[in-house]
Every structure is written in C-alpha cells, then in structure tokens.
Amino acid sequence: MNRINKKLQEDKKLLSIYFTAGYPSLNDTVSIIEDLEKNGVDMIEIGLPFSDPLADGPTIQKSSSQALKNGMTTAKLFEQLKDIRKTVSIPLVIMGYFNPMLQYGVDAFCKKCQEIGIDGLIIPDLPVNEYKAHYKETFEKYGLINVFLITPQTSNERIAFIDNMSNGFIYMVSSASVTGSQSGFGDEQTEYFKRISDMNLNTPQIIGFGINNAETFKQATTYTKGAIIGSAFIKYITENGIDNLGAFTSKIKS
Amino acid sequence: MKLKVCGMKFTENIEAIASLQPDYLGFIFYDKSARFISSEIPNLPKTIKKVGVFVNASEETVVTTVLEHNLQAVQLHGKESVDYCKSIKKQLPDIEIIKVFSVKDEFNFDVLAPFESVCDFFLFDTKGKLPGGNGYTFNWNILENYPSTKPYFLSGGLGISELENISEFSKSKASKYCYAIDVNSKFETQPGLKDFELVKQFKQQFAVNTIQHTMSYNINDKGYYGEFGGAYIPEMLYPNVEELRQNYLKIMAEPSFQEEFNQLLKDYVGRPSPLYFAKRLSEKYNTKIYLKREDLNHTGAHKINNTVGQILMAKRLGKKRIIAETGAGQHGVATATVCALMGLECIVYMGEIDIARQAPNVARMKMLGATVIPALSGSRTLKDATNEAIRDWINNPVNTHYIIGSVVGPHPYPDMVARFQSVVSQEIEWQLQEKEGRTKPDHVIACVGGGSNAAGAFYQYLDETDVNLIAVEAAGLGVNSGESAATSALGKEGIIHGSKTLLMQTDDGQITEPYSISAGLDYPGVGPMHANLFATGRAEFISITDDEAMNAGMELCKLEGIIPAIESSHALAVFKDRKFKPEDVIVLNLSGRGDKDLQNYIDYFKI
Ligand SMILES: Cc1ncc(COP(=O)(O)O)c(C=O)c1O
Numbered sequence: 001m002n003r004i005n006k007k008l009q010e011d012k013k014l015l016s017i018y019f020t021a022g023y024p025s026l027n028d029t030v031s032i033i034e035d036l037e038k039n040g041v042d043m044i045e046i047g048l049p050f051s052d053p054l055a056d057g058p059t060i061q062k063s064s065s066q067a068l069k070n071g072m073t074t075a076k077l078f079e080q081l082k083d084i085r086k087t088v089s090i091p092l093v094i095m096g097y098f099n100p101m102l103q104y105g106v107d108a109f110c111k112k113c114q115e116i117g118i119d120g121l122i123i124p125d126l127p128v129n130e131y132k133a134h135y136k137e138t139f140e141k142y143g144l145i146n147v148f149l150i151t152p153q154t155s156n157e158r159i160a161f162i163d164n165m166s167n168g169f170i171y172m173v174s175s176a177s178v179t180g181s182q183s184g185f186g187d188e189q190t191e192y193f194k195r196i197s198d199m200n201l202n203t204p205q206i207i208g209f210g211i212n213n214a215e216t217f218k219q220a221t222t223y224t225k226g227a228i229i230g231s232a233f234i235k236y237i238t239e240n241g242i243d244n245l246g247a248f249t250s251k252i253k254s
Numbered sequence: 255m256k257l258k259v260c261g262m263k264f265t266e267n268i269e270a271i272a273s274l275q276p277d278y279l280g281f282i283f284y285d286k287s288a289r290f291i292s293s294e295i296p297n298l299p300k301t302i303k304k305v306g307v308f309v310n311a312s313e314e315t316v317v318t319t320v321l322e323h324n325l326q327a328v329q330l331h332g333k334e335s336v337d338y339c340k341s342i343k344k345q346l347p348d349i350e351i352i353k354v355f356s357v358k359d360e361f362n363f364d365v366l367a368p369f370e371s372v373c374d375f376f377l378f379d380t381k382g383k384l385p386g387g388n389g390y391t392f393n394w395n396i397l398e399n400y401p402s403t404k405p406y407f408l409s410g411g412l413g414i415s416e417l418e419n420i421s422e423f424s425k426s427k428a429s430k431y432c433y434a435i436d437v438n439s440k441f442e443t444q445p446g447l448k449d450f451e452l453v454k455q456f457k458q459q460f461a462v463n464t465i466q467h468t469m470s471y472n473i474n475d476k477g478y479y480g481e482f483g484g485a486y487i488p489e490m491l492y493p494n495v496e497e498l499r500q501n502y503l504k505i506m507a508e509p510s511f512q513e514e515f516n517q518l519l520k521d522y523v524g525r526p527s528p529l530y531f532a533k534r535l536s537e538k539y540n541t542k543i544y545l546k547r548e549d550l551n552h553t554g555a556h557k558i559n560n561t562v563g564q565i566l567m568a569k570r571l572g573k574k575r576i577i578a579e580t581g582a583g584q585h586g587v588a589t590a591t592v593c594a595l596m597g598l599e600c601i602v603y604m605g606e607i608d609i610a611r612q613a614p615n616v617a618r619m620k621m622l623g624a625t626v627i628p629a630l631s632g633s634r635t636l637k638d639a640t641n642e643a644i645r646d647w648i649n650n651p652v653n654t655h656y657i658i659g660s661v662v663g664p665h666p667y668p669d670m671v672a673r674f675q676s677v678v679s680q681e682i683e684w685q686l687q688e689k690e691g692r693t694k695p696d697h698v699i700a701c702v703g704g705g706s707n708a709a710g711a712f713y714q715y716l717d718e719t720d721v722n723l724i725a726v727e728a729a730g731l732g733v734n735s736g737e738s739a740a741t742s743a744l745g746k747e748g749i750i751h752g753s754k755t756l757l758m759q760t761d762d763g764q765i766t767e768p769y770s771i772s773a774g775l776d777y778p779g780v781g782p783m784h785a786n787l788f789a790t791g792r793a794e795f796i797s798i799t800d801d802e803a804m805n806a807g808m809e810l811c812k813l814e815g816i817i818p819a820i821e822s823s824h825a826l827a828v829f830k831d832r833k834f835k836p837e838d839v840i841v842l843n844l845s846g847r848g849d850k851d852l853q854n855y856i857d858y859f860k861i
Contacts (some may be wrong), residue, residue, distance in 0.1 A: 051632065052750070054486040054644050059852050065786040073762040099749045100484060103763030124488040125749065149489035153651050158492070173490060176651040 003091040003119045004145050004168045008204050014226025015217070015252060016206060017233050018045040018095060020063040021080070022072025022178065028242055030087075031081045035242070037090050039249040043120060045228065046244040048077060048096030057180035059231040063238070074104045078112050085117035093147065095122040107137055110142040119214045120145035120168050129164055142193055147171050152192045159199065166203040172196060172224060174209045180231030185219045217252050255424060256434035257457060260307065260406060261289035263446025265296050270450045272298045274457055276770035277434065280329065283319050284309040284385070288445035289438075295323050305329050307353065309385050313338065317345050323432030327352060329377060331385045350374040352407060356381035357392045363401050368419075370404055375433060391416060397428040405433030413440025414452065419457050427720050429788040435460065471792050473672075473783070477665030478754075480789060482782035483499040485664035487752045490648040495752075497571065499666045505570050506563075506673065518562050519677060522595070523552045525559075527678075529685035529841070534813040541834040544695070545816070546682055548707065553844030555819060556675060556707040557588040561657055563674030565592040568655035575599045575654040577745045579629075579643040581608055581636035581703075582773030583615025584819075584846060585659030590624035600624040603642040605635035608773060615850060633767045636777055640751050660704025664752030668709075668781050675710025682841055683714055690839055697834065699724040700843040701825040703739075703774045705781035707845035708813045712793070722794060724832075725784060726825045728770035729797035739768035740797040742782040742788045750779040756788065771800040771854065772820040774846075802827040804858050807848065819846030822855060 382388030580586030
C-alpha cells in the first residue's frame with residue numbers, strides 16, 4: 001500500500017509541512033525532511049520551485065526564486081533525494097507546477113519519483129480533466145497518487161467528480177486566495193469545512209492555505225483528516241534558520 | 255476529401271465495397287464499356303450516393319435510368335452540351351450533375367465557364383483512348399490555375415501507389431476546390447471487380463493522409479488549436495474560467511450584444527479603420543502594400559477592439575470589478591478607458607520596471623480613474639504583471655472579470671479575444687473588395703507579441719490557404735543574442751499563463767525573460783493559435799531586430815507621413831529582406847501609432 005494511504009488510516013489528525021526545495025540554501029533539502037520527521041510531522045510536501053508560481057503569495061514566491069537562484073533544478077532535486085528512503089519513512093509528496101515536469105518528461109519524472117520513493121504529486125495547474133485524458137495512466141503505472149484541489153467555490157458536482165478521481169486525499173484550499181494571505185478562519189470557512197465534511201466523500205480531506213498556528217490547525221482539523229502548513233513554515237525558517245524545527249512543530253501541536 | 259469508387263458491376267462485390275462506406279459508388283450505363291452494369295443495383299446504405307455514368311446518352315435514357323435505379327447523381331462523360339445539362343437539371347432538379355473534362359498535359363480552363371451554372375461538380379480525368387478508365391494520371395499541377403470555385407472530382411489512374419502524391423496534392427494550393435477522389439481500374443482484378451482489401455487499405459490511408467486538408471486552423475470544441483491551448487489553471491480559477499467558457503459564445507451571439515458592440519466600435523472607437531494604399535512605400539518595394547490603420551483607433555491601437563468586447567461581456571456576467579495586466583501600457587489604457595466608459599472599478603497590474611519606462615501611459619491610466627499596481631515579483635515586467643493579475647483573480651473569485659490583453663491565457667480567452675479582434679479582417683475583406691475587386695490579399699503581415707492584432711488580421715483567412723500569413727516576432731538584439739523575444743525561433747512547447755503553447759524557457763522548464771525594444775512584443779510566450787500556425791507551417795514566421803524595426807518605423811514616417819508604434823514597425827521591417835512580386839496584394843496590419851514610443855524614437859535616433 002502507498003505510504004499516503006497507510007498514513008491516512010492512522011487514527012490521528014495529520015500535520016503536513018510544505019517547504020521549497022533549495023531554500024534557504026541549495027543543500028538543505030534532506031536535512032529539513034529528516035528533521036521534520038524526527039519532530040513528528042506526518043507528511044511532507046517538497047516544493048519543486050518554479051519561476052512563475054501563479055497560485056502562490058509573496059512568501060512562497062520569494063522562496064522559489066531564491067531556490068532557483070541557489071541553483072535548484074528538477075535533476076538536482078532528484079539527486080538530493082536519491083537516498084532519502086534510507087532515513088525517512090513518512091509519506092513524501094512533490095508539489096510543483098506542471099511546466100518543469102513537462103520539460104523533464106512526464107513519464108521520466110514519474111519513473112524517477114517511484115525510484116526515489118516519492119508517494120504522490122500535487123500539481124496545482126494540471127487540471128483534473130487534462131490529468132484524466134493524458135496522464136492518469138502514467139501516474140498509476142509508477143504507483144503515484146495525484147492530489148487534486150477543491151475550493152469554497154467548487155461546485156458539488158465537481159467535488160463528486162474529483163472525489164471519484166482521487167485515490168489519496170483531497171487538498172482542500174481553505175479560502176479563495178493564493179498561499180499565505182490568510183489570518184485566522186472566520187464563520188465562512190468553518191461553514192465550508194462543515195459543508196464538505198457533511199458530503200461524506202470517499203476521499204479524506206486535508207486543508208491547506210492559511211494555517212499558521214495551533215489554533216488554525218485545530219480549526220482546520222475539526223472537520224478533516226489533517227492540515228498542511230506552507231507559508232508559515234517558510235517564514236519561520238527565513239527568520240530562524242533550519243536548526244531548530246522542533247520549536248516550530250511543537251507550537252502547532254500544542 | 256470524399257471518395258468515389260467507380261465502375262461497380264457485380265452484386266456481391268458492390269455490397270462488399272459498400273460496407274467500406276465510400277461517399278459515392280459509380281455505375282457505368284455505357285454499353286461499350288467493359289464495366290457496363292447489366293444487373294440491378296442492390297440496396298445500399300443511404301449515406302452512399304449512387305452515380306450513373308453516361309457517355310452521350312439521350313436525355314430520356316438518363317432520366318429513366320436515374321428513376322429506375324434511384325440514382326443520386328449523374329456523371330456525363332461524353333460531349334454533352336450546356337443545354338443538355340440544363341435540361342437534365344430541369345427534369346431532375348435533385349440530382350447532382352457531374353460534368354467530366356479530360357485533361358492531358360494542358361487544359362483550356364475557359365471551356366468550364368458556360369457549365370458553371372448547369373452542373374454541381376466538375377470531374378477531371380486523364381485524356382486517353384477510352385472515355386475514362388485509362389489507368390494513368392494527368393499532371394495535377396495544372397489545377398493550380400483552376401479559375402473556378404466549383405468543387406471538383408479528381409480522377410484518372412488513382413491507386414495505392416498514388417497515395418503519397420494525393421497527400422501532397424491535398425496540402426497544395428491546387429487542391430483547394432478538390433471535393434473528391436475518384437478511383438476505378440487500379441483496384442480491379444478484372445474489369446468491374448474491385449479488390450476489397452485494396453480498397454479498404456486505400457480508404458484508411460486516404461482518410462489519414464488528407465485529414466490535414468479538412469483540418470481547421472481555428473479552435474476546436476475542446477479549446478485547442480492543434481496541440482496547443484487548453485486551460486492549465488489552478489482549481490481556484492476554475493469557477494471563473496468555466497463560467498466564462500460556458501457563456502462567452504452565447505453572450506456574443508445575442509443581438510443586443512452585437513448591436514452594442516458594433517455601435518461602440520463605430521461611434522467610440524472610430525471604426526471601420528481605413529485600409530490605406532501606401533503608394534510611396536509600395537513603389538519603394540515594388541509591390542502593392544495596403545496598411546490597415548488600427549493606429550487610428552481611439553487610444554491608438556487595436557487593443558481597444560478587445561477591451562470594448564470584454565467590458566460588455568463582464569457587464570453581462572454581472573461583474574463589478576475589472577482587472578488587467580499591461581506591458582507598455584496600451585492594453586492598460588484601453589482597459590481603463592472602457593472602465594471609465596462603463597463606470598466600473600479598474601485595477602491594472604504593471605511591472606515595476608515598465609511603470610518607470612512608460613510614464614505617460616501610467617499617467618493616462620490614472621487620469622482615466624484606474625488604480626495602477628506595480629508587479630514587484632520576478633523580473634517586474636509583463637509576464638509578472640500577468641501573474642499578479644491572475645493572483646488577484648484567484649483572490650477575488652466572484653465579482654471580478656479579468657480582461658486579458660492578447661490571445662493568451664486559458665481557454666476561452668484566446669478564442670474570445672481573437673473573435674473580438676476579427677473585426678479587423680472582416681473589414682479588410684470588404685475594403686479590399688472595393689479597392690481590388692477581391693476579398694483576399696496574397697499576404698497578410700502582422701507583428702506578434704501575444705498575437706492579438708495578428709489573430710484579428712488573420713482570422714477570416716485562417717483556412718484560406720491561398721492567403722499567405724506572415725507573423726513577425728521581435729528578435730531584440732538578434733535571435734541568438736540572448737536578448738530576444740522571438741518565441742517561435744527560441745521557444746519550446748510548455749505551459750504559460752494557463753495555456754499550452756510555445757514559450758521561451760530553460761531546459762529545466764523555468765520561464766525566461768525576453769527582451770525587445772518594443773514593450774508590447776516583450777513576452778516570453780505566444781498565443782496557442784500562433785503556436786499552431788507555426789507548428790503546422792500555415793504561417794510564415796519572421797524575426798526582426800530592434801535596429802531593423804526602428805529604421806522601418808522611421809522610413810514609414812518619411813514615406814507616408816505616419817509614425818507607427820514600434821510593435822508595428824517590426825511588421826514594416828519585413829519588406830527589407832523578404833521579396834514580394836510586383837502584382838502581389840499585401841495587407842499589413844498597422845497595429846498602433848507611435849505617440850507612446852516617442853521617447854524611444856528620440857533616444858534611438860538622437861532626435
Ligand atoms: C501597437 C501594438 N501592437 C502590437 C502589440 C502586441 O500585442 P499583440 O501581439 O497581442 O497584438 C501591442 C501590445 O501592447 C501594441 O501596443
């Protein structure tokens with residue numbers, strides 16, 4: 001069974017962390033992953049940096065352009081991760097925009113992911129219809145789970161379609177926004193979380209965008225399986241470096 | 255192209271070949287032929303038209319045979335006269351009449367004219383000893399001079415070994431009016447008996463080989479131009495883009511929309527824009543050059559055609575807030591203008607560097623009531639302004655419409671913008687008719703940034719393959735200088751701003767920064783329509799350097815008294831090296847005026 005599915009079966013709320021590979025320094029990737037696992041993080045999204053991250057706010061944009069300046073590339077990331085499964089056992093997901101994958105070759109990219117032990121992909125700008133028509137078979141051939149997004153504006157009909165197409169978890173975007181632009185959840189979000197929860201989907205949901213502390217983590221996971229933290233973590237390592245990640249994770253879990 | 259199998263004779267064989275679903279089956283009612291059909295024709299599917307072939311038969315014979323065998327067409331292979339055809343048509347008004355002409359190495363096309371009005375198709379067969387079925391081809395090249403628009407059948411010695419030639423032919427100018435291919439003797443094991451496997455093989459290959467011919471260069475129902483296009487957007491944008499996709503054609507077709515759009519184009523934009531014969535420029539380059547004067551539009555460029563259309567669209571979708579991106583500021587000004595006109599809030603994203611370079615247009619936008627927000631990310635130019643506009647749309651998913659400034663972005667934007675700009679070539683058609691007695695020029699030339707003015711100028715001619723389309727890109731300091739915006743030359747297939755298209759990028763798939771002296775051409779991608787025109791070879795792509803463009807712009811000032819936008823100057827620079835025939839009729843889309851570029855011209859020429 002895919003590590004993601006196994007993890008989703010555990011009887012707990014999952015904490016997932018996103019970081020941009022190659023940031024703050026080119027070779028921080030492996031050490032960040034290992035430390036996050038040691039500090040009890042359940043799943044990691046490894047951001048493959050892109051020059052034009054349309055769905056991201058300033059924090060992740062900046063980390064991406066810095067990572068590219070540092071020399072991060074797709075090939076470099078695979079090189080850094082080649083022995084990751086010797087030390088890390090939690091699910092690892094690569095999150096990135098579609099163009100770099102297209103240039104690497106979608107088949108070659110997926111194959112490499114399988115070799116390394118990557119469990120799934122999140123590609124915000126590869127819509128579910130294109131995925132279904134052109135890439136589903138490739139992903140499945142290499143045992144990769146593809147994760148789709150839904151938002152408060154996604155129609156019930158489309159949610160049902162996405163639920164049907166999913167085999168891992170659904171990435172629930174907390175509100176209509178790019179990453180990193182939220183501060184706290186209001187009634188509107190809570191209602192949306194509840195509405196989706198009441199749909200009793202087959203696929204578990206994990207909420208992302210706008211989770212930055214223990215309170216928002218708790219709010220988000222009241223109705224769902226887990227939550228993803230991105231911008232807040234990038235901000236933390238920008239300000240504090242990568243030596244004491246436990247100080248960040250313990251605050252979320254308290 | 256359709257397929258006709260002729261000279262069918264034996265019942266079982268007829269049924270077998272009919273199961274392959276050719277478009278026409280031919281039966282020869284000429285008793286001197288070895289393929290003369292003496293038995294009854296079996297029942298055939300309605301989708302197959304039965305053609306009776308006659309050679310100098312009496313009218314009465316033709317009419318009774320048609321009725322007796324329930325034929326849908328007659329093919330006249332002898333010396334039947336115009337009056338004869340006319341009379342048959344009168345007696346059998348629902349029957350297709352195919353008049354045959356035998357061709358050898360040359361053919362006097364004048365003989366066709368009197369038959370134009372009395373038959374439905376011509377058929378060109380090889381001249382030989384027999385009236386048809388001689389088994390060899392004629393020189394198809396002579397059809398390049400085909401003077402008619404009447405669809406015709408191509409016949410004479412066609413078999414498997416001609417497939418490649420047929421495929422070539424189907425891509426050539428000469429085949430423009432070729433309606434069907436007619437096969438016969440090359441598929442026979444004996445006269446009248448067709449080899450099933452051979453016909454099957456031919457039909458399959460034929461369909462594949464000639465698909466090119468029927469392919470449209472316009473968008474398909476899935477939002478693609480060939481391989482290019484689609485909507486590669488984050489889920490957050492899906493509701494907005496989907497709402498637009500479901501409604502744009504419906505709204506554009508509403509009479510009230512049409513009326514308001516046309517009224518504004520006329521009274522507010524100042525359309526139609528003139529089609530001006532540039533006499534001195536034509537003399538200089540010894541050809542016939544017309545300028546389509548988009549520079550005379552309100553706000554000084556073609557951009558306003560699109561913003562007028564989109565603001566009406568936004569209103570009908572109930573949107574209250576308009577966002578746009580801009581590079582040079584032309585599209586930003588055109589958007590701010592229509593927002594002022596309609597009283598809608600307007601936010602324009604513009605790269606920080608462009609804001610500094612294009613101060614007059616920033617001031618214009620502000621005077622028109624728009625808020626100009628600097629794009630601070632990435633390289634702080636057009637690409638990043640577009641990113642910021644898209645992020646704004648993600649953050650404001652309900653009340654906002656994004657007016658994209660070119661034929662770029664996710665489907666349906668490229669198609670919608672192309673349709674709004676298509677007024678340009680619609681006007682060219684009737685204006686050229688007035689001036690030259692023809693609707694089609696030999697060449698259309700336009701500069702390409704994202705590609706909207708080119709899309710507008712090409713639109714009516716996309717599938718008229720006898721019109722040569724010339725797309726002009728900015729080479730900056732030179733295509734291989736590292737400072738260029740020549741997307742077709744330097745780009746690879748990839749995804750930019752929601753569309754699969756050609757774009758300039760690193761091997762790793764990171765989008766690179768273009769460079770051109772012209773801010774309007776300074777974009778690392780190109781719209782999917784143009785990517786397809788490039789990939790299929792439908793359009794000719796030429797790249798022009800900063801220097802060539804600036805000099806061509808100055809030349810137009812001196813020769814015609816028109817100061818062009820530097821974008822348009824790129825199109826004008828084509829004449830220096832690309833030679834045209836003296837009798838060629840060329841339309842060049844003069845997309846904008848040079849007022850906005852004055853400082854650039856001043857600096858460049860030290861005026
Ligand atoms: C005068 C003029 N021509 C051409 C362009 C290029 O855009 P497009 O390729 O969409 O026509 C611009 C863009 O700003 C422009 O202002």
